[in-house]
Amino acid sequence: MAKKKKRVGIFSFTCDEGCSIFLVEIFNKKLAGWLEKIELVYFLSIKDHTDAKNMDIAVVEGSITSEEDKKRIENIRKNSKILIGMGSCAITGMPSCYRNNLNKEQLKEISGHLKKFKFLPKCMGIKEVVKLDGEVPGCPMDDKKFIEVFEKYI
Amino acid sequence: MHKCDLDISINKLSKIEGHADLDIKIRNGKAREVNLRVEENRRFYMQAVEGKPALAAPQMVSRICGTCSVAHLTCAIEAVEKALGVKSSEQTIIMRKLMMYSLMIRDHALHLYFFALPDIFGIDSILDLANNKKELIHEALHIKEAGNNLSNLIGGRAVHAPFEVVGGFVNMVDNKKVKPIVKELKSIRKYVLNLAEIFYQCQWELKRDTNFVALTTDDFSFLEGKICDSRGTCTMEKNYGKRLTKVVMPYSQAKGFEFEGSEYMVGSLSRLNLNQGSLREKTKKSMKKYLKLFPSDNIYLNNLAQAIEIMHSIDHSIELLENTEFKKEEIIKPKKQNGKGVGVVEAPRGTLYYSMEIKNGKIKKAGIATPTAQNLLNMREDLRELVSGVCQSANPKNQWEKIIKKQAERIIRAYDPCMSCASHFLKVNWK
């Protein structure tokens, strides 16, 4: 019997989506082969009908800046055996967490927005909020390293 | 006539770059409120660059958008160069054109195949294409890869290209690698013809009289020229910001823009409406049948326009690559440390504007108008038009809501909006 395909989801949090765009470039050469081993159950905004439950691998990018972000990542963590962080935002929060370094005056300027949209007191990397099983550093992430980490789990 | 009163909500629009929701309140057949809410969390790059070295700012703002990072990078570099009196070499300009072309090829292909095609074939995602159409996936990946390889050759990477800086490129193009890239670019032309035919066959239509605005360049290179509109006026790049007014959109993390006091459209459709004469001759010949449809008020033709632009980007890149012997050049250093400058380029989704005020080599103030933010009000008016059309149509009343929902998503998608970009806007109006 053919081996059951790994259920994989790709998710984006607060960032420029540069790592997932870079991932889609990696797909140019790799997707066809990977689809023999994986099923994409959640693919950013490319699919309408998605079910992000019981995943084997979730691949995530970005930072956690709002209450909503935090709820979502905790939920994804619960629903996935393996969590791989793409890029330096996921690991350290930077560069998407620049707001942590703004001066007092600038913070005052944006404070209304932070409150209105329920931003957290501090912006964080995903790694600070939940456990990452695999990490791919870089901005954008290093492509060879991603392939190595991802292929280890599929 | 039936009474058309509906409250429509679409939570998380799919197949667009980033996160947005839509609410439409319809009373008496008219869209009383259209709230297109950008839900992309703001990252405050316009604040973050303040006080940073001007030479480092472009790589920073490149991180505003991973999708079109090359456009942000190139445009911010232009603004800094103008502020500090740097005049780039001819070779640098050729390389920047090639970078913009590589971006158009990759990014338009991503939008057309991954976001727009599923609507046309009535499927959820491109991965669900029926077996007899599966080759389209390979064609999509092939086109994207050719664009990606061109980005790598010139800029070192497709996302946040490390070689492109103020004053030039830090790495020299390896002339030996040019030939295979040219060959690859030639090999994808036939796929682009297939793609254009699909959008040509698509009968969808939403026409509305609006103003089309674009940076028009002599060689359709997206880089340097005058900003013109379909009402017949033109502006120099440095004065563009003065003609824009920022508009608050309730409940949204983004703001919209008016041009000369009304909504307007930027993007591929505008560029083709205003400047199709500047396309490459080879492109004009191959795309003759399709080019006859322009100029047009039909927003859906934005997608066909994107396909035509992929072809132009391929054809002009081939010419530039075949006619350039790349040489090593020094980076040109700024002559001064203070000044104000404006950069304008045509990003895939339309006109992108940066203004930089620099003091002692550091950014004092930075401003930006992204294409998606500029299109928000035009989308809103298109959605109103859609609603009145459907409410007056012969469709059974119990279908109205379904039809409006489906077509509203399609219309928004036709613009290829990018919400990461939309959440960045000018802090101040530069008057």
Ligand code: SF4
């Ligand atoms: S690490 Fe860089 S490329 Fe990746 S999401 Fe963050 S800002 Fe974008």
